[in-house]
Amino acid sequence: MGTIITVTSGKGGVGKSTTTANLAVGLANLGQKVVAIDFDIGLRNLDMILGLENRIVYDVVDVMEGRCNLSQALINDKKAKNLYFLPASQTKDKDILQRDKVKELLTALKESFDIVLIDSPAGIESGFEHSIFLADRALIVSTPDVSSVRDADRVIGIIDAKSEKAKNGEEVEKHIIINRIKPEMVEAGNMLSIDDVLNILALPLIGVVPDDEHIITATNTGVPVIYKENVQAAESYRRIARRILGEEIEFVNIKAKKGLFGALKGIFR
DSSP states (O other), X not given: OOEEEEEEOSSTTSSHHHHHHHHHHHHHHTTOOEEEEEOOTTSOOHHHHHTOGGGOSSOXXXXXXTSSOHHHHOEEOSSOTTEEEEOOOSSSOGGGOOHHHHHHHHHHHHHHOSEEEEEOOSSSSHHHHHHXXXXXXXXXXXXXXXXXXXXXXHHHHHHXXXXXXXXXXXXXXXXXEEEEEOHHHHXXXXXXOHHHHHHHHOSOEXXXXXXXXXXXXXXXXXXXXXXXXXXXXXXXXXXXXXXXXXXXXXXXXXXXXXXXXXXXXXXXX
């Protein structure tokens, strides 16, 4: 029986879908049979980040409404052969999802895959609740700013109240991913530090991803950044995937880039 891992945030635009895509590839490349599901009905973009938008014939709503079977809708990734993708509908309303049909779908996927990775929609409406109610684990993505952290804290509270595990007196295992951190801004006091975020959210850290222009390039080309060598963001995602599987591994050392003045000071020390 597989594990359902929901990637969520509360606030949109923090890099949740990018995180889902890269971790899906990372876990598949570590030998896990993975299915990534886009639950952002009407606003899908996980397909573009994975470079699979042209292969979509059926989507998750088609499966739930019986217009196709699950195997017809699943798309095998072009490069990571252990990775499959189930797209969201681009034309339906997010309120179309029904809890009993979501449960039936996720239960079937757990029987066929090691990891079911759900890309949760932004916000805390019905689509979000469908994405978290059967979760075994949750990865909460936050950027190091007050509004994002506040929304992440709200999401944590909802997971602890409305997940099926919570209703059964259990707890969803939760970890924090801090995304788009800029060490220069942290050093200048213009961005929350890692410790600041963790003190507010009071959950263990599973990964820190730097703000990196390579991610924008990767998203535009449909090739997840995790494939790139000698790129800090790629290495960050690879290490998060290994931590998800229980490996203890150091965090990537993300340092501020030295300007000319900082570099000169370093020479004369």
